[in-house]
Amino acid sequence: MRTKDRLDYKVQARLLRALANETRLKIIDVLSRGEEHVGALAEGMGAEQSTVSKHLAILRAIGVVDDERRGNEVYYRLVTPCVVNFFSCAIDVMKERGI
Amino acid sequence: MRTKDRLDYKVQARLLRALANETRLKIIDVLSRGEEHVGALAEGMGAEQSTVSKHLAILRAIGVVDDERRGNEVYYRLVTPCVVNFFSCAIDVMKERGI
DNA sequence: TGACTTTATGAATGTATGGTAATATACTCA
DNA sequence: TGAGTATATTACCATACATTCATAAAGTCA
Structure with missing residues (x-):
């Protein structure tokens, strides 16, 4: 792995x-x-609107999602499907581990 | 993705x-x-022995590392190099995001 | 404009986490 | 066995996080 590829752990x-x-x-x-x-989102997952909104803010802050207002509503979407691959990889790890 | 592949979010x-x-x-x-x-490990990373020991216990608990005592010392190792791939994937995500 | 809808934010609260110092446990060797 | 070494655990503190309620902000539409 090249040095440029090594990420700051923080x-x-x-x-x-x-x-x-x-x-x-x-x-x-x-x-x-x-x-x-x-x-x-909130209704679909049975969570408070404020709770979901805060979680979305966290995901937006690190760039995993972005948002677009349309009228009263704000739509969120994944910035990159790569996040999903990320989790597929995690799932492989866990299956291998029997978790 | 098959149902069997869907992981419990918790x-x-x-x-x-x-x-x-x-x-x-x-x-x-x-x-x-x-x-x-x-x-x-503790010396190499400039951390307290108790701190490192605790973190290792956390990693062991979820199965990312395992340990083997040899005399006074306890050696730790990654259970699977797949964890490293996992992070390579994370790095790709972040590079794409410019983080 | 005012009533209404949707989302974001602030305050408060309980819980989880990370780090450290001190101590307990497990082992080696004489 | 006892002294010495390496690791794990405990108690404590400070900080971060998740949730909820109440409210602010942004937008729609009559």
Whole structure:
């Protein structure tokens, strides 16, 4: 691995922390099937609107999702499907581990 | 993705949380180059022995590392190099994002 | 403009996490 | 066995996080 490819552990940990939450993983899973707005996300997963909004802010802050307002609603989408591959990889790790 | 491949978000979040720490990422990086014992890890990264020992316990609990005592020392190693691939994937995500 | 809808934010609270010092445990060797 | 070494565990503190309620902000539409 080239030096340029070596990431600052602090940055890497920050991204992982942003992903390391059950609710945010659900959000990512839903968004992997297409963009959605906050209210629909909240209702779909049985969570408070404010809770979902805050989690979305966290995902947006690290660049995993972006948002677009359309009228009253704000739609969120995954910036890159690569995040999904990321989790497929995680799943492989865990299957191998029998978790 | 088959249903069997869909992971419980709680479990997935637990694994991610276990990885989402600067010190633990450093440990994984060192161990990706070969097994090491606690004292050497602690010294190598300028951390307290008790701190490193605790982080190793966390990594062991989720099955990312295992350990083997040899005399007074306890050697730790990555259970699977797949963890390293996991991070390569994360790095790709982040490079794409410009993080 | 005012009533309404949707999302974001702030305060408060409980819980989890990370780090350290001190101590306990496990082992070696004489 | 006892002294010495390496690691694990405990208790503690400070900080970060997740959630909720209440409210602010942004937009629509009559």
